[in-house]
Amino acid sequence: DAKTTQPPSMDCAEGRAANLPCNHSTISGNEYVYWYRQIHSQGPQYIIHGLKNNETNEMASLIITEDRKSSTLILPHATLRDTAVYYCIVRVGGAGGTSYGKLTFGQGTILTVHP
């Protein structure tokens, strides 16, 4: 799976948008971008994933550049409860793929949302 690079920490004011970047310059054509987050002392939580099109769900939006070498996770209206470590993970998609659910977690970005 391709390696990802994320800033170690970011701050965001409550109610503002949080934009978390991720670089994955060695991504392959069949690799998807996944985002998970881990709130302190809890298990990771799936947020969103995408291949090349921008994606949006009830939690966040994912913007992937045209060359797919980087992406941005957007939390449109951050709340205090969004304070967590956010992990950008690139892995081969598709059931039965060799990487299935074997995720490689990096250090992630510690997002702190302040009042």
Place this chain on the structure above:
Amino acid sequence: NAGVMQNPRHLVRRRGQEARLRCSPMKGHSHVYWYRQLPEEGLKFMVYLQKENIIDESGMPKERFSAEFPKEGPSILRIQQVVRGDSAAYFCASSFPGATNEKLFFGSGTQLSVL
């Protein structure tokens, strides 16, 4: 629909004792993964199981650790003769078989403390 259930939430063992960690996947999920998070470190994949089969145990320490996922009942991660270095948070995740883009659903973890 209950999520991934792990128990116990906290487990204290003395050096040399055995630790048994249990994981009940989400309803309908037959793929189970175990991850370990050492203090101040990221999550590391340990093992991937399907019912009655170990698919990938490449992240399991060679000795003292074993995992099973029987036909009936929860998945068990067993650590024999625990040492202080085994102190960590152990997370279980499950997924739905055959999903095109496999999302993992994590439990709240078991915090193992070895005295």
